[in-house]
Structure formats: structure tokens, C-alpha cells
Amino acid sequence: MTLTYQHNARILVALDCIIFGFDGEALKLLLIKRNFEPECGKWSLMGGFLNEDESLEEAARRILYNLTGLQNNYLEQIKTFGAPERDPVERTISVVYYSLVNIADQDITAIQAHNASWISLDDKPKLIFDHDQMVEVALQRLRYKAALHPIGFELLPEKFTVPQLQKLYEAIYNTQLDRRNFSRKIMGTDLLLKTGEKDMTSVTKKAQLYSLNTEKYQKYLDGYYTFLPELAELSAV
Amino acid sequence: MTLTYQHNARILVALDCIIFGFDGEALKLLLIKRNFEPECGKWSLMGGFLNEDESLEEAARRILYNLTGLQNNYLEQIKTFGAPERDPVERTISVVYYSLVNIADQDITAIQAHNASWISLDDKPKLIFDHDQMVEVALQRLRYKAALHPIGFELLPEKFTVPQLQKLYEAIYNTQLDRRNFSRKIMGTDLLLKTGEKDMTSVTKKAQLYSLNTEKYQKYLDGYYTFLPELAELSAV
DNA sequence: CCAAAAGTGTTTGCGCTACACCCATGG
DNA sequence: CCATGGGTGTAGCGCAAACACTTTTGG
Numbered sequence: 001m002t003l004t005y006q007h008n009a010r011i012l013v014a015l016d017c018i019i020f021g022f023d024g025e026a027l028k029l030l031l032i033k034r035n036f037e038p039e040c041g042k043w044s045l046m047g048g049f050l051n052e053d054e055s056l057e058e059a060a061r062r063i064l065y066n067l068t069g070l071q072n073n074y075l076e077q078i079k080t081f082g083a084p085e086r087d088p089v090e091r092t093i094s095v096v097y098y099s100l101v102n103i104a105d106q107d108i109t110a111i112q113a114h115n116a117s118w119i120s121l122d123d124k125p126k127l128i129f130d131h132d133q134m135v136e137v138a139l140q141r142l143r144y145k146a147a148l149h150p151i152g153f154e155l156l157p158e159k160f161t162v163p164q165l166q167k168l169y170e171a172i173y174n175t176q177l178d179r180r181n182f183s184r185k186i187m188g189t190d191l192l193l194k195t196g197e198k199d200m201t202s203v204t205k206k207a208q209l210y211s212l213n214t215e216k217y218q219k220y221l222d223g224y225y226t227f228l229p230e231l232a233e234l235s236a237v
Numbered sequence: 238m239t240l241t242y243q244h245n246a247r248i249l250v251a252l253d254c255i256i257f258g259f260d261g262e263a264l265k266l267l268l269i270k271r272n273f274e275p276e277c278g279k280w281s282l283m284g285g286f287l288n289e290d291e292s293l294e295e296a297a298r299r300i301l302y303n304l305t306g307l308q309n310n311y312l313e314q315i316k317t318f319g320a321p322e323r324d325p326v327e328r329t330i331s332v333v334y335y336s337l338v339n340i341a342d343q344d345i346t347a348i349q350a351h352n353a354s355w356i357s358l359d360d361k362p363k364l365i366f367d368h369d370q371m372v373e374v375a376l377q378r379l380r381y382k383a384a385l386h387p388i389g390f391e392l393l394p395e396k397f398t399v400p401q402l403q404k405l406y407e408a409i410y411n412t413q414l415d416r417r418n419f420s421r422k423i424m425g426t427d428l429l430l431k432t433g434e435k436d437m438t439s440v441t442k443k444a445q446l447y448s449l450n451t452e453k454y455q456k457y458l459d460g461y462y463t464f465l466p467e468l469a470e471l472s473a474v
Numbered sequence: 475c476c477a478a479a480a481g482t483g484t485t486t487g488c489g490c491t492a493c494a495c496c497c498a499t500g501g
Numbered sequence: 502c503c504a505t506g507g508g509t510g511t512a513g514c515g516c517a518a519a520c521a522c523t524t525t526t527g528g
Contacts, residue, residue, distance in 0.1 A: 003274050003326050008286040010247030013319075013330060037240050049245040052328060056319035080317045080332050082250075082293035089240050091289060093250060095317050095330075163507070181491065183508070204505045205498040226463075229490065400480070418518065420481070441479045442525040466517065 011091055013050040015059050016131065018078075018098040018138040019068070021106075022155040024164065026120040027171040028103070029135065030067070031127070033115045038089050039128040045135070046116065047094070060097040067114050069107025074100040074154040078134075078141050086130050094130075098138040100154035146172055147231045150191060150220045153212050161199045161207035162186060173231050185228065191216050248328055252296050253284040253368065255315075255335040255375040256305070258343075259392040261401065263357040264408040265340070266372065267304070268364070270352045275326050276365040282372070283353065284331070297334040304351050306344025311337040311391040315371075315378050323367050331367075335375040337391035383409055384468045387428060387457045390449050398436045398444035399423060410468050422465065428453050 019030035031043050048063045050056065056077065065071055075097055082093040103118065111117075119125070121139070126132060146152050152168050153160075166182045186192065193213050198206035256267035268280050285300040287293065293314065302308055312334055319330040340355065348354075356362070358376070363369060383389050389405050390397075403419045423429065430450050435443035 005249055005286065005327055005329070008249055009289045011250050011287065011289075012242055012245055013248050013250070049242065050248065050319070050330070052246045052248075053321055055321060056317060056330065077316055079314055080293060082287070082332070084290055084292060090242055092242070093287075093293065093332075095319070161507090178492075179507080180493085180509075184510095185490090202506080203500070205507045207507055398480090415518075415520095416480080417482080417520085422517085439479075440527065441477080442481085442527095444480060 011093060012087075014047055014087075014092050014094040015050060015056065015063055016045040016047040016094050016096050016134060017060060017064055017067075018045060018096065018135055019064070020098065020100050020138075020142065020155065021103040021118055022168050022171060023103055023118070024167065025171070026122065027168075028118040028120050029124060030101075030111070030116055031119050031125075032067075033117070034128070035115050042128050043125045044128045045131045046114070050095075056095050057097075060095075060099075064097075064099055067110060067116060068101060069110045070101055070105060074151060076141075076145075078138055081130055081134065083130065094134075096134045096138070098142065100142075100151060102155060102157055104157050143172060143231075147227055148224055150189070150217060150225075150227060153191075153217065159195055159197065159209040159211050161209055162192075163207050164199075169228065169231070175231070177228075177230070182228075189216070189220065189225070191220065248330060249324075250287040251284055251324075251329050251331040252287060252293065252300055253282045253331050253333050253371060254297060254301055254304075255282060255333065255372055256301070257335065257337050257375075257379060257392065258340040258355055259405050259408060260340055260355070261404065262408070263359065264405075265355040265357050266361060267338075267348070267353055268356050268362075269304075270354070271365070272352050279365050280362045281365045282368045283351070287332075293332050294334075297332075297336075301334075301336055304347060304353060305338060306347045307338055307342060311388060313378075313382075315375055318367055318371065320367065331371075333371045333375070335379065337379075337388060339392065339394050341394050380409060380468075384464055385461055387426070387454060387462075387464060390428075390454065396432055396434065396446040396448050398446055399429075400444050401436075406465065406468070412468070414465075414467070419465075426453070426457065426462070428457065 021028045021030060030046065032046055034040050034042055034044055046063055046067045048059065050059045054062070057075065060075060061071065064073065064075065078096045078098055080093055080095045084091060086092065086094070124135065127135065146169070152165065152172065155168060156164060162183050165186065166177055166179065170177055191213050192210035195209045195211050197209040199209055200206060258265045258267060267283065269283055271277050271279055271281055283300060283304045285296065287296045291299070294312065297312060298308065301310065301312065315333045315335055317330055317332045321328060323329065323331070361372065364372065383406070389402065389409065392405060393401060399420050402423065403414055403416065407414055428450050429447035432446045432448050434446040436446055437443060
């Protein structure tokens with residue numbers, strides 16, 4: 001006799017992705033204006049269902065790739081939502097991931113085909129089902145993580161300036177930082193490599209362009225570092 | 238026509254619980270020596286399947302209650318495991334929770350009925366499926382969380398001494414701490430209330446018994462606090 | 475009176491914060 | 502030469518780490 005788990009419920013497993021981006025000014029979300037049922041016409045996260053033969057992370061990457069054309073982004077599982085009535089169509093649990101992408105790398109055609117747009121966190125519309133709650137948890141997690149690990153870089157282009165990095169952190173934590181202290185702290189990590197180039201888009205003094213020291217970056221990711229102490233308390237869980 | 242998600246796969250959803258306890262000396266896990274299939278005779282975490290009408294947390298609490306007779310413990314979702322072949326019987330994803338319990342409160346009859354025992358982390362046997370990995374992630378998470386939030390108290394009895402609390406932290410992080418600095422740091426939080434009683438089990442000087450200031454405790458849980466700076470780097474993620 | 479563990483005090487130094495000042499660029 | 506924004510330096514303070522000493526208890 002072959003062993004089975006006969007009498008237990010089989011349930012739909014969905015995945016939803018919170019996709020963060022940064023345009024130099026504000027922290028943004030890639031959201032979908034649904035042109036399909038259910039809740040057609042309303043805003044939601046990008047999602048999909050788990051297939052029989054793929055892992056959760058594979059499914060999340062597939063969904064992300066379909067929407068943005070991007071692969072190998074920073075992707076992290078956050079939490080699984082499973083309230084019985086969360087999807088009115090049928091009992092569905094949803095495994096939620098968040099990803100960090102460099103807006104400049106996106107595939108605009110793919111995004112438009114899905115009827116998606118980048119929307120500032122401040123302008124976020126109400127989303128369907130429990131997606132608002134998912135965004136809330138994702139933002140909390142991003143703040144928590146970015147205060148202790150240098151994942152912010154994932155949102156920037158290859159080459160970036162220190163003031164750009166600062167703007168990013170200010171957007172994530174919705175706060176103001178001291179230019180001098182920020183610069184010293186970041187420089188102290190040895191995470192930045194001088195490229196020798198300067199940011200020519202600026203009108204006044206051109207800032208140095210840096211690239212990420214990927215070797216050190218890996219070490220900082222594996223380890224733990226009070227990246228921005230002043231931000232720690234803003235990242236309460 | 239009613240809307241359905243017809244063509245997508247329905248999948249078994251399991252829950253597995255990592256149950257941490259502390260006996261005054263070592264950090265322990267409540268593990269099951271399986272007397273049922275599959276993998277009968279081997280060690281595993283306590284688990285079960287999600288029912289149609291319950292939420293994930295409800296299911297986790299049900300499983301925890303069945304094994305220990307305990308309710309209202311500290312319980313937190315960690316991660317969902319979903320590799321296609323993780324359960325050889327049938328495709329199953331597993332939502333993993335960890336809980337902190339006071340060993341003294343357990344229901345011994347229930348535990349024995351499930352063929353479960355408390356086992357020190359150091360003596361942990363190999364577990365079935367991907368359960369070893371789950372424990373690994375749970376321990377990481379406990380360390381990460383306990384360095385920034387005072388959840389350690391959940392593992393202790395109502396009344397406890399400062400040296401007991403210190404022993405607990407030393408067990409969690411597998412390290413030695415300075416008595417003087419530890420005491421000062423903990424006292425500075427105003428989390429402890431003097432009971433006036435003393436620990437009579439000790440042979441030499443009897444230590445003060447304290448209880449938890451639950452009001453302040455809630456605030457510390459909601460917020461963020463570098464509880465034990467020296468431990469922060471041990472809690473890398 | 476001694477050993478073992480609990481409790482209190484003190485110094486030192488590093489790192490965060492809050493500032494002031496100089497440099498580069500375009501108009 | 503002036504406005505804007507980038508880059509570097511410095512003083513003060515608070516907290517954590519590394520210590521020594523006293524107190525309580527049982528034998």
C-alpha cells in the first residue's frame with residue numbers, strides 16, 4: 001500500500017510580489033491596474049499561482065520576470081498570509097515576497113502589457129484583498145533590514161553618488177539625514193569604489209560616482225552592522 | 238457564471254512548529270520520535286495540515302496545543318518551505334512557526350502521548366525532510382529577534398532572577414556575558430519588578446526574584462532596542 | 475572562617491551627533 | 502562673484518566594555 005495524506009485539504013497557493021523601486025526622489029511600488037477578474041479595474045500587487053513542479057522562490061522569480069523582464073534581483077520571502085476569507089473566490093493562501101529593483105533596468109514593454117505602473121508610496125491607492133497589509137509588512141521589513149544590512153544599493157544603478165544614496169535612505173525612512181555624518185559613515189564601510197567619473201546631471205558641484213565593492217558587500221550581507229544607528233528606532237517591528 | 242481559478246494546482250499545506258524551551262541550563266527543542274508514517278521511528282518537528290476553515294496561525298496554535306496543552310504562547314511565523322520534493326509522499330509546502338514556552342507549564346501527559354521529548358540543541362539528532370534547515374532558520378531568527386526585543390522572558394517562569402535571565406541569553410547565543418554589565422543593562426530597562434522574594438533553590442547568596450513589567454514589556458516589543466549590543470554581531474542573518 | 479555566587483561602583487575609550495568651514499561649478 | 506550643493510574636519514557626550522570590591526549564605 002502506498003502512503004498518502006488522503007483526508008487533508010488541498011489548497012490554492014498564490015504568490016504576491018511587492019516590488020520596490022527608487023527614482024532618485026521617492027520610494028515607489030510597481031502596482032497593477034487589473035484588467036482581469038476578480039476585482040477588475042482595481043489596483044493590486046503582481047501575483048500568480050504556484051505550479052506543481054516549481055519551488056516558491058522559482059515561482060516568485062517567474063512572476064517577477066513576467067512583469068519586469070528582470071532576473072537575479074534581490075528577492076526575499078516575507079510572510080505567508082492565510083486568513084480563510086482573504087480571497088473571496090476560493091480559499092487561497094499567499095506567500096509574499098519583496099524585491100528591490102533598479103528602475104532604470106526595467107522592461108517597459110512588459111510592464112505596460114501588464115497594465116502596471118510605478119507609484120510613490122505616498123500616493124499608494126487602496127489595494128484589493130489583504131494587499132495593503134502585505135505592503136505594510138514589506139515596508140516594515142525593508143526598513144528593518146536596511147538599517148542593519150546594506151541592501152539599499154540594490155535599488156540604485158551600477159554607478160551612483162553618495163548624495164543619491166542618502167536620498168534613498170531618506171525616502172525609505174521618510175526622514176532627513178545629516179550630509180556630513182552620512183558620508184563619513186558610508187565611507188567608513190569601504191563598500192564604495194571610486195570610478196573616477198562624476199555625476200554630470202548635477203547643475204552645481206558634480207558629485208563623485210561610485211560603484212559597489214561586491215566582495216565587501218557580500219560580507220556585510222552575511223554579517224550584521226548597525227548601518228545607520230539613527231534609523232534603527234524608525235525600523236521597529 | 239461564478240468566477241473560479243480552475244486550472245491551477247491545489248497543494249497540501251502543512252505547518253511545522255519549532256518549540257523552544259529553557260531548563261535553566263540549556264536551550265531545548267521539543268521534538269517527536271515518530272511512531273507513525275512516513276519516516277516512522279525517526280525524529281521530526283511537531284506538525285500538521287492546514288484545515289479548510291482555519292487561518293495559518295490558528296492551525297499553528299492548534300498543533301501546539303495538541304502537543305503541549307499550552308495556549309497563548311509567544312508564536313511567530315518564520316518562513317514557508319516549498320521545494321517540490323521536500324516531502325516524498327506528496328507535494329506539500331510547509332509554513333513554519335516558532336514558539337517560546339516555559340518548560341514548567343507543559344502538559345507532560347500530552348507530550349508523552351505524542352512521544353515527544355525536550356532535547357538540548359547541542360544533542361539535536363538529524364531530523365526528517367528539511368526539518369534541520371527549519372531549526373537552523375528558527376535559531377537564527379530567535380537570535381536576531383532576542384538581540385533587539387526582550388522576548389527571552391517568554392522562556393522563563395513567572396518569577397525569575399537576573400542570573401537566570403543571563404544564563405538564558407548565554408544559552409541562546411552560546412557565549413559568556415559579564416555579570417556586572419548584564420545586570421546594569423537589564424535593570425536600566427525598567428522591565429523587572431521586584432517581588433520581594435528570593436530564589437531559595439540556590440545554595441549560596443539567594444538572588445532576588447523579579448516578575449516582568451508587562452506594560453513596559455509591550456512597549457519594548459513594539460519598539461526596537463539594542464538589547465545586548467555585544468550579541469548583535471552574533472545574530473547575523 | 476571560607477568558598478561561591480550576587481550585587482554595586484568606577485574608569486576608559488570609542489562612536490555617534492552636531493556643529494563650522496572649504497571646494498567646485500554654472501550663471 | 503555669488504548661489505548651490507559636495508566634501509572634510511572637530512569638539513562633546515553618552516554608552517558600553519573591562520575592571521575591583523563588598524555582601525550574603527551554607528557548611
